[in-house]
Amino acid sequence: MRARLLSVSISIVLLWTTLAPSRAAAQLGITLQGGIHAARLNRPERRLDQPARSIFLEGAAGEATTFGLRAGTWWSERLGLDAGVAWSRNRSFQGGFGSVAPDFENHTIFTSATIRARLTGPHSPIGLVAGVGPAVILHAGSGASLLSRSTDLGGLVNLGASVRVGPSLSLTTDVQQYFFSSRFAESYQDLTTGAIRPAGRQGRHEFVILAGVMWQAP
Numbered sequence: 001m002r003a004r005l006l007s008v009s010i011s012i013v014l015l016w017t018t019l020a021p022s023r024a025a026a027q028l029g030i031t032l033q034g035g036i037h038a039a040r041l042n043r044p045e046r047r048l049d050q051p052a053r054s055i056f057l058e059g060a061a062g063e064a065t066t067f068g069l070r071a072g073t074w075w076s077e078r079l080g081l082d083a084g085v086a087w088s089r090n091r092s093f094q095g096g097f098g099s100v101a102p103d104f105e106n107h108t109i110f111t112s113a114t115i116r117a118r119l120t121g122p123h124s125p126i127g128l129v130a131g132v133g134p135a136v137i138l139h140a141g142s143g144a145s146l147l148s149r150s151t152d153l154g155g156l157v158n159l160g161a162s163v164r165v166g167p168s169l170s171l172t173t174d175v176q177q178y179f180f181s182s183r184f185a186e187s188y189q190d191l192t193t194g195a196i197r198p199a200g201r202q203g204r205h206e207f208v209i210l211a212g213v214m215w216q217a218p
Contacts, residue, residue: 112176114132159174
């Protein structure tokens with residue numbers, strides 16, 4: 001399931017790259033990224049129950065390892081379009097288990113497209129860009145999902161910086177803030193406060209920061 005979701009997301013990026021405006025093809029940039037996702041997870045997304053092994057686990061907030069791929073192009077000196085995917089893997093959990101800790105993972109796949117604007121000149125050795133656009137968030141991982149659906153729609157606001165280190169290569173930093181809502185299938189008792197949180201929709205915002213290497217066509 002995870003491989004299928006990831007392959008679909010990458011296919012979207014590659015398809016968009018193929019269909020990008022030909023007049024901007026010479027300005028195409030592709031970035032490979034790695035970083036962290038500050039997974040807030042105010043409510044667990046997944047549960048792993050195995051009574052025979054005394055395992056009762058739920059996902060918890062924590063930093064998640066994240067890998068990304070983005071492709072972008074410019075329509076003019078100031079405006080452009082990019083699209084990408086970021087795959088986050090969070091292994092934090094709460095609960096109890098027997099003598100051997102099981103593997104527990106919560107996966108989030110962020111796919112997005114943004115209209116972006118240059119905040120510095122197109123030939124500056126240090127570049128700043130800002131972008132905003134729609135996002136699709138996919139959920140997967142260990143055990144059973146506590147969400148009523150595995151796909152959420154939302155939006156992305158991001159700020160990026162780049163430093164040119166060669167004619168076609170730049171080092172980049174991309175700060176991404178995703179806004180979306182998830183629908184939880186059942187009520188939940190907070191293990192910390194004991195409060196009961198009802199089923200239904202909950203607004204969320206997830207923060208991702210990625211460093212990368214960008215190749216840009218000369």
